[in-house]
Amino acid sequence: MIIPHITKRPTEAWLSGITGGLGLWIVFPSTSMATAGYKMLLEVTSELQWGLMFMFIGLAHFISVLINGMRWWTPFTRAIMSASTAILYATWIYGFWVANPASTAVFIYICMCVCAMRCFFYSLRDAAEKVEAVRNGIYS
């Protein structure tokens, strides 16, 4: 029942899974943000808080993709979580950029940020379609 919902939005399922997984990895009781690149990011907030942010956003996004279409609010939460993911990754791009602009992490997180923006575009389009369809009386 739920699998078709994921297969309809594979990029979002992938992005949210990666984001949630990254959060879980950071929250895990060990020092994962120990290198120089992370030093700058740790000045903003602690490792645990970064991990919790990634985990919460990723999990909420993944749940929204899982039940996409089964509840009226799913496109809206997808859009909000995609935007939050984009902002979160953009912050990390800045952190790594300050440490070393040539870092591979900068490229990776730019890709993730672009992916989140793409997901934001499609989720917002779904939300607008849903609102308009309700207004037109297609769905109750």
Added chain:
Amino acid sequence: MEFTPEPISAIVAAVAAALAALGIPALRQGIASAKKASPEDHLKESLDANTKAQQSMLDQFKHNNNLFVSLGTKLDQANTHLKDIEHIQQRIHTELVRNSRK
């Protein structure tokens, strides 16, 4: 390069602006897509889906019917063979009775 937390708010604002720029065409596309699909289109889509489902069921029924016909033919063949065997058994029995009388 020195790290200062101040640019983070600027980054957030820049990303939010980029998202807003993306959001406008997304909203337009969504509204246009919903307008394209009128209640009649929605009904037609459902009818098409039902027709496809019915066709699939009909195909399955035909397939099952063919299997039944094939099974019936095989049963007829088996029945004929059984009758042949009965006939042979009858002949053997007759032969045995005749031999026992000799």
